[in-house]
Structures are given as C-alpha cells and as structure tokens.
Amino acid sequence: MERFHGQALSWEVRDGVLELQLHREPCNEIGSLMLEELERFVWALDDLVETAHVVIVHSVLRCGFSAGADLRELYERARDLSVAERTAGVRGFLERIHHVLNRLDATPLVTIAAVHGVVFGGGLELALACDLIIADKMARFGFPELRLGLIPGFGGIPRLKRDLGNGVVRDLLFTGRSVNAARAHAAGLVSQLAAEGQALAVARTTAAQIAKFDPTVRRIAKRFIKPIPYEELRQEIDLFCELFARPEVMENLRRFVENRGPFPYLP
Numbered sequence: 105m106e107r108f109h110g111q112a113l114s115w116e117v118r119d120g121v122l123e124l125q126l127h128r129e130p131c132n133e134i135g136s137l138m139l140e141e142l143e144r145f146v147w148a149l150d151d152l153v154e155t156a157h158v159v160i161v162h163s164v165l166r167c168g169f170s171a172g173a174d175l176r177e178l179y180e181r182a183r184d185l186s187v188a189e190r191t192a193g194v195r196g197f198l199e200r201i202h203h204v205l206n207r208l209d210a211t212p213l214v215t216i217a218a219v220h221g222v223v224f225g226g227g228l229e230l231a232l233a234c235d236l237i238i239a240d241k242m243a244r245f246g247f248p249e250l251r252l253g254l255i256p257g258f259g260g261i262p263r264l265k266r267d268l269g270n271g272v273v274r275d276l277l278f279t280g281r282s283v284n285a286a287r288a289h290a291a292g293l294v295s296q297l298a299a300e301g302q303a304l305a306v307a308r309t310t311a312a313q314i315a316k317f318d319p320t321v322r323r324i325a326k327r328f329i330k331p332i333p334y335e336e337l338r339q340e341i342d343l344f345c346e347l348f349a350r351p352e353v354m355e356n357l358r359r360f361v362e363n364r365g366p367f368p369y370l371p
Contacts, residue, residue: 106155108148112138115145121311122156122213131167134226134258135174139201146207157319158311159208159215161234162304168221168243170230173258179357191349194257198341201226201258205233209263209332212323214314218307219243220300224282229258232267235330238310239285239294240303246282252356257344262336268292 106117112128124145126132134142163169182190208215208230217231220240228245231237247256255261255277264273272291276283288294298306314322347353 106152108144110141110144112141113145115148117152117156120155120157120315121308122152122159124159124161126161126163126170127165129165130171131222132163132165132170132227133174133177134170134172134201134230135177136197138174139197139204142204143200146204146211149207149211149213153212156213157315157322159211159213159234160218160304160307160311161215161230162218162307163220166221168227169217169219169223170225170227171222172225172227172229172248175252175357176361179354179361183354183358187349191345194348195341195345198257198344202337202341205229205259206332206334206337209233209330212319212326214311214322214326216307216310218298218303220303224248225256225260226258229256229260229263232260232263235326236295236310237288237293238296238298238303238307239288240298240300241285242300243285243288243294243303244282245276245285245288245293246280247276248280248282250277250280252360253350253353254347255340255344257340259337259340261340262333265336266331266333 108115113124113126115122115124128138132138178194181193185193214236215234216236216238217234218238219231220243223231223243223245225248228247247260249256261273261277264276268291272293285294285297289297296306296310
C-alpha cells in the first residue's frame, strides 16, 4: 500500500521517498490509536521497500513532532485496575511499541525524522529509532518521565546509549530537563540543523542525495553501523514495568491528568 490516510497518521510514496506524516491532536501523543496505525505502517514497510529508498517521519502539527506517550489514556485505563492488571496492560503496550520501533530501526530503508517544536518522551524515542534526525532550530528534546517516577519505556535509553556519550544520556535522564536543537546537534543527537519551519524541506533534500547511491551499499552500511541493542531493550521493558507498579506513579499520573495548563508536558 503506497498511500494511507488514518486518524493519527498518513503515508505516501512519492519519487522514491516514503513520507510518514503525524497529525493526531493535540500533539501526536502515542496511545492506542497511534500505535495501531504505526503497526499498520511497519507491516506495510516490507512491500514499500521495493518502491522507496528513504523514509521521512514528520508532523504537521504546530506544537511539534510528538509530546510522547498518551499519559491521559494510560491513567484512565490503569486507575481502576489491580497492580498486576495494570502492569500486565502496560507491558503488552510496551511490547507492541517496541516491535514497531525495532522494525523501523531495522528497515533497510534510510529513515529520517524531521522534527520541530516538542520532541519529548516517546516522541524522542520514535525519532531515535530513525537513522538521522534533522531538527528545526526551535525544536526541544527531553525525557520528562523522571517527573512521573518512570524511565523512558519505548527504547530511549538503549538507543541513546548507542548514539551518544553517557554524560549526555545521564544529563537527560537524571534532570528531566529539555535541551534545545543547537545543544542536541553539538552532542550528536541531531545530524543537521534547519532554519525555523525548514526541517522537512532539508529532509527532502537529504533524501534526494541519499537516493543517488546504490541501495545495496546503503543496506550493508546500515546493518554495520547501527546495531540494535535487543537485550537492553528487553531489560528496559522489565525496569519500566517494575517502576510502573509503584503507587507513586499512579499519583503522579493523576496530577498530570488534572493539570489544566495548555502544555502540562513542558518542563
């Protein structure tokens, strides 16, 4: 399927470039609907490999790329369950999103996240599964999960460790603060900086450059330079579920859900 339009995302192949567009209000939170459509996308990837060279993931929402996991949905589904039931539920969700991001990570296509605005939590983890991150200069990156009593659960820690020095990783995880695009570029998280509003245009230019070269060479190079840390990813799921079982987490989620500010996920 070379074209799809869903409630949370859409995709289309044009001139050898597969563009995955996120458009789930209010800020591309990754909940059950987004996950279902992401699963549909990665199932289609095997066939799309024959017609595309590059994948570009981007958002059309003004707020940014993605605010991360849908914490309101998570809380509403978990609040009336026993500890064992809610932990089993979150484990099932994590295993599904890990499968999606591992498939995106491993696809032989070159993948580019073109990001702007908020790139937080699960949104950053989605970007980290891509080969390249091209960022609008106004983008901000962060893992605010610590404020909820959690660690990133969609594969963020192993993928950060794969790509960056441990000092940067610890700073993001221990402080919960966000960093701007310039600092993310200096640390090696972002491969290219773009002017405000130009990340997608730069990603398209980069995709055209990538498409000039032999796809077999690209695939071999990708397998060599981008190993997937499967064992650490499985460990992350276990650690997240262990933390999620604590009553403090549900209380933190309740406070988040009851926050009436326009952007409760911002630090």
